Amino acid sequence: xxLKRILLSALFVLGVTSYGNVANAKCxxxxxxxxxxxxxxxxxxxxxxxLEEGYGCTVELVPGATMPxxxxxxEKGEPDIAPEFWANAAKVELEAAVSxxxxxxxxxxxxxxxxEGWWVLPATLEKHPELTTxxxxxxxxxxxPHPEDPSKGGFHICPPGWNCxxxxxxxxxxxxxEAKGWMIVETGSAAGLDGSIAKAAERGENWFGYYWSPTAxxxxxxxxxxxxxxYAGKDNWDNCLSKPEQECANPLKSSWxxxxxxxxxxxxxxxxxxxxxxxxxxxxxxxxxxxxxMLVWMGENQAEGADAAIEFxxxxxxxxxxxxxxxxxxxxxxxx
Amino acid sequence: MEFFNKIxxxxxxxxxxxxxxxxxxxxxxxxxxxxxxxxxxxxLLTFLIFLEKLLVNTPWPIVIGVFGLLAWIGxxxxxxxxxxxxxxxxxxxxxxxxxxxxxxxxxxxxxxVCIVVGIPIGVLMSKSARxxxxxxxxxxxxxxxxxxxYLIPIIMLLGIGKVPGLLAVCIYALPPxxxxxxxxxxxxxxxxxxAADAFGATPMQKLRSVQIPLSLPTIFAGVNQxxxxxxxxxxxxxMIGVRGLxxxxxxxxxxxxxxxxxxNGLAIVALAIIFDRITQEYGNRIQRHRxxxxx
Numbered sequence: 001x002x003l004k005r006i007l008l009s010a011l012f013v014l015g016v017t018s019y020g021n022v023a024n025a026k027c028x029x030x031x032x033x034x035x036x037x038x039x040x041x042x043x044x045x046x047x048x049x050x051l052e053e054g055y056g057c058t059v060e061l062v063p064g065a066t067m068p069x070x071x072x073x074x075e076k077g078e079p080d081i082a083p084e085f086w087a088n089a090a091k092v093e094l095e096a097a098v099s100x101x102x103x104x105x106x107x108x109x110x111x112x113x114x115x116e117g118w119w120v121l122p123a124t125l126e127k128h129p130e131l132t133t134x135x136x137x138x139x140x141x142x143x144x145p146h147p148e149d150p151s152k153g154g155f156h157i158c159p160p161g162w163n164c165x166x167x168x169x170x171x172x173x174x175x176x177x178e179a180k181g182w183m184i185v186e187t188g189s190a191a192g193l194d195g196s197i198a199k200a201a202e203r204g205e206n207w208f209g210y211y212w213s214p215t216a217x218x219x220x221x222x223x224x225x226x227x228x229x230x231y232a233g234k235d236n237w238d239n240c241l242s243k244p245e246q247e248c249a250n251p252l253k254s255s256w257x258x259x260x261x262x263x264x265x266x267x268x269x270x271x272x273x274x275x276x277x278x279x280x281x282x283x284x285x286x287x288x289x290x291x292x293x294m295l296v297w298m299g300e301n302q303a304e305g306a307d308a309a310i311e312f313x314x315x316x317x318x319x320x321x322x323x324x325x326x327x328x329x330x331x332x333x334x335x336x
Numbered sequence: 337m338e339f340f341n342k343i344x345x346x347x348x349x350x351x352x353x354x355x356x357x358x359x360x361x362x363x364x365x366x367x368x369x370x371x372x373x374x375x376x377x378x379x380l381l382t383f384l385i386f387l388e389k390l391l392v393n394t395p396w397p398i399v400i401g402v403f404g405l406l407a408w409i410g411x412x413x414x415x416x417x418x419x420x421x422x423x424x425x426x427x428x429x430x431x432x433x434x435x436x437x438x439x440x441x442x443x444x445x446x447x448x449v450c451i452v453v454g455i456p457i458g459v460l461m462s463k464s465a466r467x468x469x470x471x472x473x474x475x476x477x478x479x480x481x482x483x484x485x486y487l488i489p490i491i492m493l494l495g496i497g498k499v500p501g502l503l504a505v506c507i508y509a510l511p512p513x514x515x516x517x518x519x520x521x522x523x524x525x526x527x528x529x530x531a532a533d534a535f536g537a538t539p540m541q542k543l544r545s546v547q548i549p550l551s552l553p554t555i556f557a558g559v560n561q562x563x564x565x566x567x568x569x570x571x572x573x574x575m576i577g578v579r580g581l582x583x584x585x586x587x588x589x590x591x592x593x594x595x596x597x598x599x600n601g602l603a604i605v606a607l608a609i610i611f612d613r614i615t616q617e618y619g620n621r622i623q624r625h626r627x628x629x630x631x
Binding site: 065067068071147148149159160161162165185186187188189191192193195196198199202203300301302303 | 488576
């Protein structure tokens with residue numbers, strides 16, 4: 001009688017644990033935000049392949065952009081993962097959502113060596129090696145003629161609606177650029193901003209404006225960051241430079257705030273993907289040069305993120321091999 | 337069997353090389369001729385900047401007065417004049433004056449360019465069946481190809497700003513005026529033409545004094561459509577750096593600013609309605625005149 005009970009309970013335990021295993025292997029349905037810029041698109045596709053092949057999840061990519069995706073994750077808990085979330089855009093809201101347990105900032109440095117700021121093309125520096133600092137550049141508006149008024153210098157800012165549009169407009173005032181003979185070039189969209197750089201680089205013209213790394217353009221044209229001097233404090237940045245113009249009366253010139261990029265996931269992801277999935281996201285750190293290299297590869301081959309993900313998984317095993325468990329690695333390799 | 341299940345695909349690498357090749361030759365082309373093409377459009381740019389500065393810097397009562405006057409000349413309808421003035425005052429009151437003027441400037445220049453380019457093409461199409469056959473598919477393409485596709489080469493060639501924006505608008509807005517000019521001239525009464533022939537009119541005389549005047553209402557419907565389509569392109573043009581009502585809409589899209597988007601969107605609608613009613617009334621007036629002479 002006793003033996004029977006032991007056997008039964010043993011069977012029961014076995015059943016529960018194996019059921020657990022099955023559930024774990026199944027992982028479940030996960031949605032990943034496929035942001036509308038290349039590095040995030042690439043990361044989303046890599047995550048998709050690794051989570052599907054390595055951890056048995058069913059992954060669907062949904063189109064996204066920083067703020068709409070964040071709002072949706074916070075309000076509806078969907079999509080489950082934002083692989084490359086620029087946290088400065090919604091710092092307070094993100095912290096609130098994390099403390100409520102709705103969202104988790106799993107990986108606080110998914111890509112190393114990234115940052116925002118002002119950039120110039122290397123050809124400009126070859127001809128004018130002194131133009132490494134913002135102060136030096138601002139003295140030479142004649143070298144960067146504005147397309148609509150060649151007597152002024154053209155300063156390329158972010159497309160309308162991006163957070164950096166506000167900060168660039170405030171920087172424009174902080175550095176007294178109007179008095180120094182500069183005018184803002186409206187870029188209109190990411191394609192417009194990129195196009196203006198590509199056009200200038202291909203034609204050997206000078207270009208000055210805002211950009212960020214990791215990006216294909218930075219890698220492709222070997223763009224050089226401009227030294228913007230000292231960071232003039234958190235208060236100046238948070239309460240003035242990053243606010244709309246009318247809320248920022250006296251902006252101080254400052255270097256760009258340090259970019260904080262996280263991989264953010266919903267609580268649902270923590271539940272469905274479990275420890276393994278969380279560990280993968282935690283370990284997944286792309287070295288900056290590798291990321292820029294992949295972006296250049298995408299540009300040169302006109303590849304989508306999906307193609308780049310395959311290329312990355314095929315050629316850069318030394319990078320991603322460290323992110324995943326041994327069994328997952330085998331499964332992924334087999335799937336390729 | 338596999339042939340039926342799987343569509344034959346070009347080799348991945350060859351396809352990539354093909355795409356690269358096209359890009360490379362276009363880049364070379366833009367490096368070679370970009371500056372020349374850019375300077376070709378310089379007069380247009382100067383005119384655009386001039387018009388925008390004029391509209392923005394002139395005191396607003398004068399600008400609104402001129403718009404009211406134009407509305408009167410076009411429609412002879414005092415209700416429309418009051419509506420026009422009211423719309424512009426409201427737009428200004430909600431802080432959209434500058435953007436609205438920028439939009440009016442680019443729409444007016446785009447319409448002008450479309451008329452200057454489109455009507456001769458339409459006339460050519462009506463004269464020659466072969467021209468019609470070759471131009472029609474081009475017009476179809478201009479109207480249906482997603483604008484983002486031609487924005488890429490335009491940016492590479494001309495950079496960002498007003499002129500590329502204007503071109504993008506014109507590519508989309510040109511077809512109606514061409515199509516309707518062609519249609520209008522083809523629809524002119526055969527008997528009227530015979531009469532003109534009988535009086536010994538040369539083809540040029542026939543065109544200028546018979547065909548174009550008689551098809552004017554149709555041509556005007558085309559111009560009206562062109563203006564509407566140009567307004568529809570305002571947001572897209574803003575994506576390549578054209579100032580105007582499209583910029584706040586883009587801001588609104590990326591930040592879910594409902595009110596901002598709605599207000600600027602409605603300002604575009606208001607502009608569209610004003611332009612539409614005035615040109616339509618004008619078209620009707622021409623038609624009325626024709627109706628009386630016929631009787």
